[in-house]
Amino acid sequence: MRIAYIINGLYNSAGMERVFTVRANSLCKTLDITFITNAQGDKPDYFPLDKRIHRIDIGGEKPYREGLEQCLIDNKYDITVSTSGEEFYFLYKIKDGSKKVFEFHFSYDISMVWMGGIKNPLKRRLLIELQKFRRIYIASHYDKVVxxxxxxxxxxxxxxxxxxxIYNPLTIKPEKRSTVKDKVAIAVGRLNYQKGFDYLVDAWQQVHDSFPDWRLNIYGEGMLRAQLENQINKKKLSSSITLCGSSDDIMLRYCESSIFVLSSRDEAFGLVLTEAEACGLPIVAFDCPSGPRELMEDGGNGFLVCPVGNIKELASCIIRLMSDYSLRQQMGQRSIELSERFKIGKVSAQWIELYNELINS
Structure with missing residues (x-):
């Protein structure tokens, strides 16, 4: 079976690129996998791909749609997959004989975040609904939406x-787990509005008053770095919070920490949650749409904080874990157990079953 994943590029270090690489490296043992990128050029792939996986980059003088259409007609794939990029708007129109799959790696309500900066509430609501229903209308033309x-x-x-x-697979295989003894909390994600690190800095001010010997390390890069640095400095937390940038070994960083905090306004899944679980960390997370409630166990391996933006409760739950080593141990162990659901073998089997159903339908 020949599968083509169409993605903007594989040169970023973000979660989507990581997930697709891990999944493809597993599936290529039984399927013929190709990644088709949009003008990636000579930028190297960030995550290593199995040598059995094919790579095609649509660049040059032809418009992207024209080049992609020619590529699909020439190569005759069984299934072609849109990953929510520019191709989403026209892939289903290409008559190359393949089944068309649309993978949406954002939450159903993501437009509420994307339009959050529009001050006029009526205009904001209208644009949210228009974007959502346009997406649904286009998705209705695909053979499957995942x-x-x-x-x-x-x-x-x-x-x-x-x-x-289908859940995202775990992208790490930890050989060791956190001892939950180190006085370090960790947060991971792009430094953007969606990830809510502004909430976390506000909450940490209250945490720092109770536990000044604990540190918060935030891993990731993004457009809000300067704004967050300014917020940290204004609150005089620069000795307690570090914006660490990207890490080449995030698994080690999880294992060096004792609490994982997710302060996002929205998470379609929350890959970092499953990574933290696999490394044995207790979790404090906002109950944002849509991932955290499904991926963790409130009171089992951590605490879900409701509603999103409840700074006082976020700080309170972090403090509760800081003050109770036995609770951190207990919840960390439950995290390891819950992470078993996301092992790559289980997830790959679901994809193969879905592809077989599509081909045989």
């Missing part, structure tokens, strides 16, 4: 019948 959580699958299913969900 989302990341059961919660989002239910929401999509109000409009479409051909929707399913």
């Amino acid at each position: 989302v990341l959580t059961k919660t989002d699958c239910v929401k999509w299913s109000r409009w479409l019948s051909k929707v399913t969900y």
Whole structure:
């Protein structure tokens, strides 16, 4: 079976690129996998791909749509997959004989975050609804729509019948776990509005008053770095919070920490949650749409904080874990148990089953 994943590029270090690389490296043992990128040029792939995986980059003088259409007609794939890039708007129109799959790696309600900066509430609401229903309308032309959580699958299913969900696989294989003894909390993600690190800095001010010997390390880069640095400095927390940038060994960073905090306004899945679980960390997370409630166990391996933006409760839950080593141990062990659901073998089997159903339908 020949599968083509169409993605903007594989040169970024973000979660989507990591997930697709891990999945493809597993699936290429039984399937013929190709990545088709949009003008990546000579930028190297950030994550290593198995040598059995083919790479095609659509560049040059032809418009992207024209080049992609010619590529698909020439190569005759069984299944072609849109990963929510520019191709989403026209892939289903290309008559190359392949089954068309749309993978949406954002939450159903992501438009509420994307339009969050619009001050006029009526205009904001209108644009949110227009974007959402345009997405649903275009997705209705695909043979299958795949989302990341059961919660989002239910929401999509109000409009479409051909929707399913498959969890992201774990992208790390820790050989050791956190001892939860070090006085370090960790947060991981792009420094953007969606990830809510501004909330976390505000909460840490309260945490720091109770536990000044604990540190918070935030890993990731993004456009809000300067704004967050300014916020940290204004609150006089520069000795307690470090913006660490990207890490080449994030698994080690998890294992050097004792608490994982997710302060996002929205998470379609929350890959960092499953990574932290695999490394044995207790978790404090906002109950944001749509991933955290499905991926963790409130009171089991951590605490879900509701609503999003409840700074006082976020700080309180972090403090509770800091003050109780036995609780951190207990919740960290439960995290390891819960992470078993996301092993690559289990996830790959679900994809192969889905592809077989599509081909045979």
